[in-house]
Amino acid sequence: MAVEIEQFMCRSDNFGILMRDSQSGETALIDAPEERAILDAVERTGWTPTVLYVTHHHPDHVEANLALKQRFGLKIVGPKAEAAKIPGIDETVAGGDVLRFGGEEIGVIETPGHTAGHVSYYMPKSGVAFTADTLFALGCGRLFEGTPATMFASLKKLAALPAETIVYCGHEYTLTNARFALTVDPTNSALKSRVREIEALRADDKPTLPTTIAQELATNPFMRAHDPAIRRNLGMETASDEAVFAEIRKRKDVA
Template structure:
């Protein structure tokens, strides 16, 4: 069972996602950053959504909720822990819950850190995950509403997904993330090669997503806190993985 995915830019660097289950023709949106580009994607594809999966409450992910609900009669699903901040929410979900999307099962994964109730959505049969502002290509989200130990645990859940899982993130941050990653993991040949690919893609104004879990495990420093090279670079050979992660996030905040 497969899904078709239309990824497109919203606002300045957000990604919008329109997703169609091929078995049933059912269509969903993942987050609603901006109405106009979402409507353009719907017109371009001819896919009319009946479901909106919301990852977290930040305005750049829910701005168009009510307008789209009024236009399409969407069922809006979002994190229970942030339900009071999700405009138009119809169904509250938390980690361990499952949803039906056409012929697909959608697993909800609690991934707090960027916000206190952030969730990610995993479609195991289709081999895709939507991680919004928790896991980025070569990075992770800023810690606005929880500490580093919380985000570290959230990333571990995502890192445990099958390596071939395609990961769709909330923003096009990969080029700046690559530059930071090279500063803390300079001898990583896989990272060096990936950074060159990213430079070429962005020079052509092409997206760097989706990524995969396997690619992130090989190159994303926030998933590599146990790596001896990164630990040497930070001078934290004897630190815990969680402490190394916290130092990486601290450095990225001021990079």
């Protein structure tokens, strides 16, 4: 991998990401959940960020924007559709845009649903995606500003990435997501095995991320609406994939 990535906890359950291009030394942040945790990561690694890539406007992802901009003079890049809600934004991006970071390209993927303008960032050379609150390990974001159809379409875009893509998400929600996943996909042996691994990681206070696209396609019910076993369990054998996804999301909202 051409980039080095430091993943760390922020707030109560957010993940912060600091990444460095190993050749140029250029360093970036993905979202800014909490100033103190980010400063600790900068001090720990010695990597000084020059750019902040924002995925969406929610306060727990942009809270430290202005403080970090003042401290480091960094450039803030974020989704054009949410520019008015992102503090300190300097440059806007939309789906299909390609950014340069060191010796790599970062592709911008529009992934609305959680918010209306949410974007994900994909680095094909390093095989890494930052999906924030669209795709979680064994879950997906709540639909605060989108419909099930919107989120389902966003997840299909991410599902189309190479299976080996390493995925960094915005929150440590995996254990809760895993327990819910078993209620809709109880016969999935890969899921049951993964739940045991997740329980062991959390018991040792270790992070459950990153994940991979392959893992999510095998075990994440929100990416498996086509699966016959899930459909049978929900009594939705003849429903559309989108309708099955909507039912899973509805059940998770009240779980």
